[in-house]
Amino acid sequence: MDPLEDVLALLGLRSHLSAGLRAGGRWAVRFRAPTGVKFNAVRRGTCLLQVEGADPVTLRAGDCYLLTKPLPFVLRSEPAAVPVDGEDAVPVDAEAVYATTERGLARTGDGDGDEVLLIGGSFALSERSPALLLNELPPVIHVPADSSHAETLQWALAQISEELLNGQMGSSLVAEQLATVMFVHILRLHLARDTSSAAGLLTGLRDPVVATALACLHERPERPWTVADLARSCVVSRSTLAARFKELVGQSPIDYLGRWRVELAGRRLRQDDGTIAAVARAVGYGSESAFSTAFKRATGVAPRDYRSRYRAAAGPVG
Template sequence: MDPLNDVLALLDMRSAQFARLEATGPWAISFPGYQHIKLGAVLGGACWVETEGVRPVRVADGDCYLLGNGRPYRLSSDPGVPARPSSEVFSGFVEGGTVRVAPAGSQPDAVVVGCGFHLDTANAAVLVDVLPPLVHVPAASDEAGAIRTALHMLRRETAAAEVGGALIVERLAHIVLVQVLRSHIAAQGATGRAWLTALADPAIGTALGLIHEAPAHPWTVAELAAKAGMSRSHFAARFSELVGTPPLEYLATWRIRSAARELRTGNRTIASIAAQYGYGSESAFSHAFKRVTGLAPGRYRRQAGLA
């Protein structure tokens, strides 16, 4: 029972926009806002990463960073260097290739790989809304140890095109992303006041896992509290404090998000999915679904290409 894995599965996360950047000398690139989240890893040298709402952060060899809010950002050799737009730098770029911002024959001062992750639009807020603008995992941090092997393989696989390299890089990017999220959870502990960091709390993490594992079950606050080994009142207060919503409200929202995945990955009728998750009528389900996702179930399914 792994609540983080449950969420990533719910989001149908797909990697895209993978690129390797090699740069030297004074350089800076500005990137427009992007959908969902973007992961970066420094495979050599160092550079600066900047995004709105946080101070510039210097990232060096072995560091990873996660941009989680869709805001524009910059990579540079120094925050004061005027930036070229990424549309100009990456003109003619082929997915999975290398872009060099350096004089011919020079050794790069920075080697950075980046990978964007597209999430299911209706459910993306589950993760995106609880991430800060920038998560930085330094190579020297305790949590970075588990990432080093994956970065070593990324360095090798992105240095030259080989058979099956794109698939390996995609899998490695997923591994690094999960490790960065783990690092963020560990660093925040139970102080983040959002479900992601609530996973660090053994009792509340257990309750979240139960809800994720069996969202159709008619959970009560008392039953969840007993499974978590807490009194009903203490559990309700602790859950609301850490997750940001009361237990049954979180359960109701998770049911809708689970139903959304059923809608986009299968061909069962809306009525049968509504019944599975405890709704007495299709209209009641449709009302709840639209409140959570912003779309009626039928329209959501059509947009997912499953009508």
């Protein structure tokens, strides 16, 4: 069982591609804080990325990046360029760059050329994404074009550009699926090269022993695991597993299992009409009361109330 795949499936990862951007001359575009994970890729030219609170990043042709936190940002041709607003969903003033587009592309800059071409979009995840995945990622993940093992990522970017710019039948659907592939590859590259992330799932997956333990927990979350059971599966001592898991994931294996069970239970409560007792048994609790106590401790709300609030917020079906 792949723990990262499990988490992404539970979070309901969905991609949305926005209009591309062609820019020439001197230019700068300001964006509001994204509500999900934002990405952009430079297909031609160079520009600067400035995320609030972070150091500027120089972007070159073939580079891409993810923005994982709700922080406003600016793309610009040079440090002195004064930005205009550029919301692609709701223009914020008369100068909004994305207020009008042509063939899926907005245009900006004081020059007639299109020295810079960017494509981009966003990834929407559930409200649990910060706790499960995003909190351990840096605000900006920059992937230069010449990164090692980035060939598949470059292939996906080239295909997305082809689909968006040529506008063939079904191009949006194809491009959005490719963007999801790109997201996973960026996470893989981040895992391979960055050893300074905060403790969490991704950090744990770097370590072969902890990764094996995580795979066991995700494959059989309903099993009454003990640290000794997991240690035998990982072929290490109980103390070694406990220490490494705590250091890299930030909690004990049994605490992680409890949190993961709650996440799985939350999905069941949202998606089906099974009884609370049935949900409790499905995720590994021997009694409804034990499950309800654990669920409320983790989420702040009882399972029955959680289901009612979710369905009230979702509205009637049909």
